[in-house]
Amino acid sequence: MEAVLAQVEQLPALLAVSRSALVRDWDAQILDRALEWGRYFQHLHDRFLTRPRLREALGRRLRRGQPSPLLGFPQLGRCPQLLGLALLENRALPPAACRRLLLCLLQPPGAEADADPRSLPLLARRKAASRLLALPGGPPRSLERTxxxxxxxxxxxxxxxxxxxxxxxxxxxxxxxxxxxxxxxxxxxxxxxxxxxxxxxxxxxxxxxxxxxxxxxRDGNSLDGxxxxxxxxxxxxxxxxxxxxxxxxxxxxxxxxxPGSLLASLAGHYSQLSRPYLDLLTTWGSLLLYDPLQGRWVKSCLDKAGLSWEELRERFGYLCRGSVLLREQTQAALKLLKAQDGDFKVCGLSVWTDLLMEVEEYLRKEAEKCLQYFLLT
Incomplete structure (x- = not known):
């Protein structure tokens, strides 16, 4: 077992060499040996996958001496992919070795008709597609239209x-x-x-x-599925x-x-995000002061990170257009902040009063639209 651990410990060095200028001296035979090592490491992964103690020992040995321990036991199973992609990106690889590499990518040893979704040919095609999609010339797109x-x-x-x-x-x-x-x-x-x-x-x-x-x-059991x-x-x-x-x-x-629309959508899907997001909006809202000369809320410190009144109002508006649970959570947070700030009833004294009034006015208009649509239909 110690011999296996010593071999596994060489994986970071193998990957480092595959990214370096040292590959300029490689021929097809050296390339075949390197790829064979990759398949050997993948074999070790499959062999020890169901043996937790040996998995842990292999993972510890892989992490030994790495300044940033990004390699672990799962990476053994992807060693051919990691090695192949590193060589594909290395322009120092000689033409003969490069041709051999491409041949191995397209026709790996023992390839079957049903290719593994993590296979080298698929990863190579994905990388090529990514490079093509990254070419400049197209207009910028918003995140909503990904x-x-x-x-x-x-x-x-x-x-x-x-x-x-x-x-x-x-x-x-x-x-x-x-x-x-x-x-x-x-x-x-x-x-x-x-x-x-x-x-x-x-x-x-x-x-x-x-x-x-x-x-x-597929089994028809909706709850379990x-x-x-x-x-x-x-x-x-x-x-x-x-x-x-x-x-x-x-x-x-x-x-x-x-954008606020996307954040509201994420907060609606993930409860872990909704509370921290509301807390962050609360922090930004506390940085606003009312300017009586301008008749509007402005940032108390221009050099501090935060949102303007218009941006903050828009963010809270998007939260209230989300799910019922998210809307109720947002309204409850604003009511609590309004009460803690003095429970004022008029504008210009508390940012939370003004925000709550804006939100309630929006919800009232939406309710009227829904009622009007219901009566007309």
Missing amino acids: EPQLQAEAQLLLVRLREEEQEIVLASEAEGRQRWLSGVLEQLPQPRAFRVVAAALLLLGQGSSSEQAGGGG NQASATGGECVAGPLLSWLLGNLERFSAFCRFL
């Missing part, structure tokens, strides 16, 4: 998290998954990371809602929510960057 690249990135992230969830047995592996996710997202520019996470959470939330609305699963789907979605969403909520500065930037 561009293809962003949606593809969100779906790939969810696939990866689902694979990790299926393999996790030990608590240390769950911590490794969270570190992996943080490492991946922090490599992206922050606005892009926020958009990918929001799109992934929205896909999970919409998928769960559509399954519940559509009835039962929906519960299983909801549980799986929560397990995948958990690391994304932990990444967002684990850092207040990050969560604040996330909420400032994304």
Whole structure:
């Protein structure tokens, strides 16, 4: 077993070499040996998948000496993919070795008709598609109409998290998954990371809602099918929510960057987000002061991060257009803040009084529209 552990310990070095300029001396034979090592590590993963103690030993050995321990036992199962993608991106790989690599990607040894969804050819095609979609020239798109690249990135992230969830047995592996996710997202520019996470959470939330609305699963048992789907979605969403909520500065930037309509939709799908989001809006609202000369609410400190009165009013308005539960939660929060601020009845004395009046006026008009529509039909 010690010999196996010593071999596994060489995986980070193998991946590092595959990304370096050292590959310029590789020929087809050296490339074949490197890919064979990748398949050997994948074999070890499949062999020890159901043996928790050995899994933990392999994971510990992989993490040894890594400055940022992003590699763990689950990465053994994807070693051919990690190695293949690293070599694809390395321009130092000679033409002969590159041709051999492409041949191995398209016709891996022992390939069958039903390809694994994590197979190298599929990953290669996805990467090529991602590169094409990233080409400049198209007009900017809003997040509400998610561009293809962003949606593809969100779906790939969810696939990866689902694979990790299926393999996790030990608590240390769950911590490794969270570190992996943080490492991946922090490599992206922050606005892009926020958009990918929001799109992934929205896909999970919409998928769960559509399954519940559509009835039962394939076996006809709607309750069991929906519960299983909801549980799986929560397990995948958990690391994304932990990444967002684990850092207040990050969560604040996330909420400032994304539009209020999308944040309200996410808060409606995830109760873990609704309360922190309301608390953040409360913090921003407390930074507003009433300017009697202008007759409006303005920021008390222009250099502090926050929202204008118009933006804050819009955010609360979107929350009240959401689900009944979210609307009631938002109204209750505003009423409590109004009471704590003196329970004023006139405008200009409390930002919470003015916001609550705006929200109640909007809800009254919506109720009148619904009643008028009902009477006319």
